[in-house]
Amino acid sequence: MDDVSRGVNYYKLSAATREQREGDIAIQKRALELLRERFGEAILTVQTVRDDITVTIRPDTLKEMLALLRDSDELKYNFLSSITGIDYMRYDIPEEWGEIRFGVVYNLFSLEKHANFAVRVVIPEGEPVPSIYDMWRTADWQEREAYDLLGIEFAGHPDLRQLFLYDDFEGEHPQRKDYPLKGKGERDRSWLKIQKAARGES
Amino acid sequence: MGIEAHLGNFFTTKLGYLVNWARKNSLWPMPFGTACCGIEFSAVLSNRYDLARFGAEAMRFTPRQSDLMFVSGRVPNKLVPVLLKTYEMMPEPKWVLSQGACACSGGIFDTYSVCQGVDHFLPVDVYVPGCPPRPEDLIKALLMIQDLIKTERLDKERDREAKFRNG
Amino acid sequence: MATEEKIAEDTGHRIENMWLNFGPQHPSAHGTLHLIIEVDGERIVSSIPHIGYLHCGFEKLGEHRSYNQFTAIADRMNYLSPMCNDIGWSLASEKLFDVEITERCALIRMIVMELSRIADHMFATGMQAVDIGAFTWFLYGWRHREEIYDILERCCGQRLTTSYSRIGGLMRDMDDTAVEMALDTARRLPKTLDDMEGLLKRNRIWIDRTCDVGSFTTEQALNWGYTGPCLRAAGVPYDVRKDEPYLLYNEVDFDIPIGEHGDVFDRWNVRMEEMRQSARIVQQCCEKLEPGPINTPDNRFHLPPRERLYDNIESMIMHFKQVMFGHGTRPPKGEVYCRTEAPNGELGFYIVSDGTDNPYRVHVRSPSLMQFSAIPEQINGRMISDVVAIMGSLNIIAGELDR
Numbered sequence: 160m161d162d163v164s165r166g167v168n169y170y171k172l173s174a175a176t177r178e179q180r181e182g183d184i185a186i187q188k189r190a191l192e193l194l195r196e197r198f199g200e201a202i203l204t205v206q207t208v209r210d211d212i213t214v215t216i217r218p219d220t221l222k223e224m225l226a227l228l229r230d231s232d233e234l235k236y237n238f239l240s241s242i243t244g245i246d247y248m249r250y251d252i253p254e255e256w257g258e259i260r261f262g263v264v265y266n267l268f269s270l271e272k273h274a275n276f277a278v279r280v281v282i283p284e285g286e287p288v289p290s291i292y293d294m295w296r297t298a299d300w301q302e303r304e305a306y307d308l309l310g311i312e313f314a315g316h317p318d319l320r321q322l323f324l325y326d327d328f329e330g331e332h333p334q335r336k337d338y339p340l341k342g343k344g345e346r347d348r349s350w351l352k353i354q355k356a357a358r359g360e361s
Numbered sequence: 362m363g364i365e366a367h368l369g370n371f372f373t374t375k376l377g378y379l380v381n382w383a384r385k386n387s388l389w390p391m392p393f394g395t396a397c398c399g400i401e402f403s404a405v406l407s408n409r410y411d412l413a414r415f416g417a418e419a420m421r422f423t424p425r426q427s428d429l430m431f432v433s434g435r436v437p438n439k440l441v442p443v444l445l446k447t448y449e450m451m452p453e454p455k456w457v458l459s460q461g462a463c464a465c466s467g468g469i470f471d472t473y474s475v476c477q478g479v480d481h482f483l484p485v486d487v488y489v490p491g492c493p494p495r496p497e498d499l500i501k502a503l504l505m506i507q508d509l510i511k512t513e514r515l516d517k518e519r520d521r522e523a524k525f526r527n528g
Numbered sequence: 529m530a531t532e533e534k535i536a537e538d539t540g541h542r543i544e545n546m547w548l549n550f551g552p553q554h555p556s557a558h559g560t561l562h563l564i565i566e567v568d569g570e571r572i573v574s575s576i577p578h579i580g581y582l583h584c585g586f587e588k589l590g591e592h593r594s595y596n597q598f599t600a601i602a603d604r605m606n607y608l609s610p611m612c613n614d615i616g617w618s619l620a621s622e623k624l625f626d627v628e629i630t631e632r633c634a635l636i637r638m639i640v641m642e643l644s645r646i647a648d649h650m651f652a653t654g655m656q657a658v659d660i661g662a663f664t665w666f667l668y669g670w671r672h673r674e675e676i677y678d679i680l681e682r683c684c685g686q687r688l689t690t691s692y693s694r695i696g697g698l699m700r701d702m703d704d705t706a707v708e709m710a711l712d713t714a715r716r717l718p719k720t721l722d723d724m725e726g727l728l729k730r731n732r733i734w735i736d737r738t739c740d741v742g743s744f745t746t747e748q749a750l751n752w753g754y755t756g757p758c759l760r761a762a763g764v765p766y767d768v769r770k771d772e773p774y775l776l777y778n779e780v781d782f783d784i785p786i787g788e789h790g791d792v793f794d795r796w797n798v799r800m801e802e803m804r805q806s807a808r809i810v811q812q813c814c815e816k817l818e819p820g821p822i823n824t825p826d827n828r829f830h831l832p833p834r835e836r837l838y839d840n841i842e843s844m845i846m847h848f849k850q851v852m853f854g855h856g857t858r859p860p861k862g863e864v865y866c867r868t869e870a871p872n873g874e875l876g877f878y879i880v881s882d883g884t885d886n887p888y889r890v891h892v893r894s895p896s897l898m899q900f901s902a903i904p905e906q907i908n909g910r911m912i913s914d915v916v917a918i919m920g921s922l923n924i925i926a927g928e929l930d931r
């Protein structure tokens with residue numbers, strides 16, 4: 160359980176908003192309970208940042224977990240807000256995740272209960288993530304984006320090809336951490352090295 | 362150049378004045394608007410800063426009927442072939458105005474996919490800095506292009522792509 | 529079919545459908561969208577959208593800019609309503625840093641966000657009208673847009689791409705004249721909207737071109753991830769300002785217009801009505817505004833005032849600490865997702881922070897991406913002229929779509 164400063168923040172401004180937020184937090188906790196009941200060992204870590212819960216899993220239980228969140232009457236997470244691909248190469252990851260490189264975060268929202276939830280799938284390089292195209296069509300282009308810019312493969316996606324970049328783009332997967340930060344590497348000026356030194360990187 | 366090359370100097374100069382006057386007061390813009398500068402370009406064309414009073418009335422989005430290309434906004438590398446094709450489709454005489462920091466030099470986007478300045482590919486006549494430049498800047502830029510046109514000579518062909526051919 | 533077979537027999541030539549390019553340099557001024565459509569006569573058989581012609585690497589830029597610097601970059605995504613992106617990013621950063629903002633700051637942010645919403649809808653409906661052929665509407669709307677530009681210019685000096693908000697506060701306070709101008713604009717807007725609606729709402733041509741064109745059912749809209757006016761026109765009452773309120777939206781009175789059929793006419797109507805509701809919000813916020821500080825009392829986030837900077841060593845150190853690379857304000861390590869209601873839909877920022885002064889990863893959930901991905905489903909089987917109407921109604925902004 161990883162708790163980062165659980166506290167009320169900008170929601171403090173309005174009492175009515177705070178009430179709504181507490182309802183949201185209650186539903187998220189209930190969702191976590193239901194997931195724990197059914198998928199106990201599959202959950203690697205649970206993180207709570209500003210009262211929002213993120214559950215980290217491996218890709219084999221992804222679709223069943225999302226189906227439970229969507230179909231359960233108490234939860235009804237029927238809206239997929241966003242799919243984010245992350246390259247964890249230079250990040251200090253928790254030990255429970257193992258040797259992984261990429262993460263894909265699915266942010267869900269329940270329109271009826273006004274509640275959030277996030278599910279994170281962690282994978283080493285080369286392992287595909289099951290595509291949730293058949294559950295939500297909005298996953299179509301978001302998964303293609305993660306594939307194009309980061310190189311994460313989605314198994315079962317009907318049309319996994321480039322979205323933003325073009326055929327003869329030099330290099331691959333520019334959002335990865337080992338791709339140059341500015342331009343294609345030709346614009347790396349000396350002050351960038353100063354910045355890295357200040358942060359203790361080489 | 363046909364008959365103009367064979368007329369005497371007096372006639373070509375007078376004819377030149379007339380042709381230049383006609384050209385500069387009826388510059389039809391071709392807005393190649395991609396991003397925020399494209400919205401400022403729309404602002405220039407609408408009722409408060411009216412570009413039509415300088416002759417730039419007919420905003421045709423087709424390159425075949427326009428004289429002045431406004432490259433407004435950031436141009437990623439994927440869009441450069443489209444830009445070049447549009448430029449080549451414009452009939453001579455044509456001028457290019459690069460609007461905004463992104464079109465002039467890449468702007469704040471020093472990333473893997475943005476072309477760092479349209480002048481790597483097109484012969485630009487006037488650069489308008491700003492992010493986005495105010496409509497008054499655009500009007501000033503149009504007047505500068507009009508000044509450029511005033512100095513053109515009828516008997517000499519404009520060789521605008523010279524720097525690209527020899528480079 | 530029989531004719532085609534006969535022609536094939538007689539001449540040996542087959543008749544195939546034609547493939548047309550719709551864009552990327554495009555008379556409908558929607559930016560750089562590319563649709564390849566297969567047409568059989570005038571009817572569309574299939575279509576393939578291509579994007580990426582304005583892909584600039586915003587998310588990669590986020591990795592070497594500090595949290596306050598990214599405000600200037602986030603502006604350039606949805607350039608029709610820049611304040612909403614600014615403030616959306618500031619809210620997400622404030623969620624990460626756990627910063628509380630003052631009441632005056634919240635009210636001013638609401639005022640400028642709603643003014644930006646009015647400006648965006650004016651332009652969106654204007655472009656929709658221009659695509660279908662009604663140019664006068666566009667010019668009427670520009671007058672109000674210029675008035676809103678004047679107000680924003682008074683606040684921060686820029687008409688477009690404002691970079692107005694900072695973490696924990698704003699760049700500059702909104703002075704009384706700007707507040708009066710905002711109140712005046714909000715009061716006069718409903719009358720202008722009535723005049724403008726009179727041009728199109730009962731116009732036979734408009735109704736024929738927009739009613740039952742591009743209808744989308746509720747299930748389809750939710751499945752494809754639609755948000756904003758497009759989703760509300762399909763009948764789903766989802767508005768982040770009501771469902772997950774931020775700032776002080778819970779304390780002002782406004783309604784959410786909902787459509788029935790999800791067609792182009794409904795989307796236009798929803799946008800018109802939202803402009804009226806935004807005017808209501810602006811009026812209420814202006815009336816509630818009290819003098820007070822606009823920046824959070826926590827000194828780590830905002831630059832010290834200029835008068836103290838050169839006299840006081842602490843202020844100078846504070847200034848340096850925030851501005852120098854490697855020394856800026858550091859958030860705790862963690863990942864947050866924060867959503868706001870941009871005029872186009874739900875604009876979400878997912879920030880991964882590793883505890884340093886630059887974000888580790890920034891992801892933007894752009895509403896236009898979801899709306900454009902569903903284009904083939906909307907236009908297959910329709911005529912080419914309907915494509916223009918549908919694309920205009922979705923208000924796709926290429927800067928946000930491609931990031």
